[in-house]
Amino acid sequence: MDLWRLLRRDALRNLQPLMLLAVLAAALNLALLTSLNDALLLLDDPNGLQRLLIIFLLSSFLWRLAQGWMMNAASKRLQAALAVLRVDLLRRALAADLPDSMAVGTSRLSQVAGPELQLLAQAVPTLVISFQSVAAILLCLLYLATLSQAAVLIVLGFLAVGGILIGRSVIRLETLSETIHEAEGALSERSDHILRTLRECKLNRRRSANALADATACAEALRRERHKFGAEYSHYFTVSELTYYMALAGIIFLLPAITTTDVATVVLAGHAAAFIAYPVITIVASYPSYIAAETAARSFLAVEADLGATPQLPRRKGAPTVDYTGFATLGMDGATFRHAGRDGSGSFTVGPVDLTVERGSTVFITGHNGAGKSTLVHMLLGLYPAQRGSLLVDGAPVPADALASYRDLFAVVFSDSDITRQLYGAVSLDDGFAEELLDRLEMSDKVAIDGRAFTTVELSQGQRKRLALVAALLERKPVLVLDEWAADQSPYFRRKFYREILPWLKARGITVIAVTHDDAYFDAADVQLQVERGGLRRADAPGVPAPDLIPAP
Structure with a gap:
């Protein structure tokens, strides 16, 4: 599980606080269930109902606090981890040998560090809630066992059969998710090409038609795969829902037939089984987010492996260094x-x-x-x-x-250097050298320096090269x-x-x-x-x- 490897390493190193909050929220869910079930047995006792109402309201308030703390903690830890992952990826790219970084490609690095990591940001809170839902289901089953052990066996039996069918569907969903990821990459590549070459496409109708046809084919392939995923997810969701309903029907129809039990027990057991519905639906609904996050995590780890370098940490102040500035x-x-x-x-x-x-x-x-x-x-x-x-x-x-x-x-201006407004490498801008360079390169009437940035870089290619030379020389x-x-x-x-x-x-x-x-x-x-x-x-x-x-x- 690549997602778990990634989160375990960076996002959720200390799982205990989150897991304890999730279990606490699940236990408070159980308190809601038991207070409602007990109220069904005390409908003719106003005092008992009033006491249970207080318990219900108090449990609801505490559940709201626990749920909020859990989600806030998960979000805070996750966003901090994503920031670390993004910066670490940039550090790995800087630390890697240039041929390795170039082999990965800037577009793939940008995709992994941007949209794909954002999938993790969207999925992890849902996964935390899913963990809470699992805890709620287990506690509900324990409570159901106190009412009727036969009822627990019936529910577990239907869950086992449904789990086999769901597992097969999960395998198909994961395969389709990988195919969709590849199809999205192909469409993104074609779309980026068209947008980067709008001028060339406008000047060559054949080129424009062929590029558009290629992009259309990729879009159609993506549509087909997404449709397959949607159909498979519909099957997955339907089987999951049917499993729950069959378990509930088993309690209502089978429990009285195989055991000697009273109506009250059947009602309470059925209510307990019904209470499981929400956490089950939550888990089922969160699975597409999990698949997307798993794919994103796999892609992120693959890029890390391709870079083949550990993050390059900033040099500690006072750390030994070699001074080559006096070279001959x-x-x-x-x-x-x-x-x-x-x-x-x-x-x-x-x-x-x-x-x-x-x-x-x-x-x-x-x-x-x-x-x-x-x-x-x-x-x-x-x-x-x-x-x-x-x-x-x-x-x-x-x-x-x-x-x-x-x-x-070395200060360098490559043939394909990317010039930006920010003068990140400049040593000093207070001695007039920058203005001298702009004058000497005949750029002072087009560009000035404001703070530590050029006022504009929206210039011709030759003028941008002159600005790149100015930026390089300001590195001294x-x-x-x-x-x-x-x-x-x-x-x-x-x-x-x-x-x-x-x-x-x-x-x-x-x-x-x-x-x-x-x-x-x-x-x-x-x-x-x-x-x-x-x-x-x-x-x-x-x-x-x-x-x-x-x-x-």
């Missing part, structure tokens, strides 16, 4: 990274790479599309773990426990990495970048590593590194061949 050189020694193919074998390899970057230099990484430039940059940043070789700082290998300190040297890191940054700039600003901005960055002592195709400006670099077939050579040494791909071990 960065590099790689025989570093190799192999992208896994669909069959698990290596599909493309970059390396072995021997590389040294001197502090304050401007390095261009060039090469054809697919040659391995982005992979090389990710290796140098420590985002793709080297499967062979090592990262170097001043010629010394970077140990695994110092990798975070190493990564702190010694190394700036740019991935095709100038590709979205106008010819005027592209020239300004290579002829003015890069020299200005060099004058400030910032090491720049830029992936670029702009061969007209290759002379702006101190070093040009050419990537070919996963290998690396200096562009001024054309006689050095690129190494062949490394065979899988």
Whole structure:
């Protein structure tokens, strides 16, 4: 039971208070039943009825208090646990190796951390009430045993037969729930694609028609599976209700036939069995919520397993760290990274790479599309773990426990960087450097900084890239990495970048590593590194061949 594993671990570590409140509420339910049953025997005794009425009202008041405390405690603990689960999932994504996080995908992470965890929020209070209902049923059966042991056996017999039929239906419901979950994911993927490509679809009627037809097919498949689920749930609910009615009929019709009992006992036993109806209906009605929550929990745990990392906790104040900020050189020694193919074998390899970057230099990484430039940059940043070789700082290998300190040297603008208004990584905004950057990048007439955020990011692609560069430089890191940054700039600003901005960055002592195709400006670099077939050579040494791909071990 994945839901139980998840709740036991995070939400309901200390079940005792909740369970005690649930049992107390169930016992007060029994007090309501016994006071009503006793009143049926004292209809001609006004004093007795008055005493039982007081007991009934007091039990109702206490039941209301216990029920409220139980639900409030469950909600408070659950919401706290969901907050922990969401943050832990983000920490796991941050702690995991980048290839593992990318394999899971941002859409799946968002789905699990958002809508699917919300299913748990909706289901758990119902499950707590279901536990209370089970306790109420057991106490009612104990009370029924004090009236007639034969009546208990009759009820248990019908419940056993009904339980077998219900169990078969439950198995079918769980299978259908998994199918529905997959169908919803497929429809969500198609819908998201259409919404992300509205412009392209409007410009291509065939594309629009095919995408819509695909989404329609997925919606129809989801409709069929939901209809099957609804029909099966109707069968499940009907069998559950019929089981209850058969048990009640057994008391009324069978009990007098198989035992010598008076009418009063039959009436009281029947009333006790009828009192079980509400908790039974509660359990039956809550089962779809349980199935949805179980599916969500299974998906959450699967994502955790795919990330393959424990939550990355914030570093304790005063904890030892490695200071690489005074470095003279960065590099790689025989570093190799192999992208896994669909069959698990290596599909493309970059390396072995021997590389040294001197502090304050401007390095261009060039090469054809697919040659391995982005992979090389990710290796140098420590985002793709080297499967062979090592990262170097001043010629010394970077140990695994110092990798975070190493990564702190870099500010990066990737080709697909997502720019947000919030300047989370900025060190200081009070010395005028931000305004200087906006002026130098010719953005001060479009954007300002308010607090620790840009006033807007609703700009053209090239202007958004300039804001991303501003945000990266405000991190005050010694190394700036740019991935095709100038590709979205106008010819005027592209020239300004290579002829003015890069020299200005060099004058400030910032090491720049830029992936670029702009061969007209290759002379702006101190070093040009050419990537070919996963290998690396200096562009001024054309006689050095690129190494062949490394065979899988």
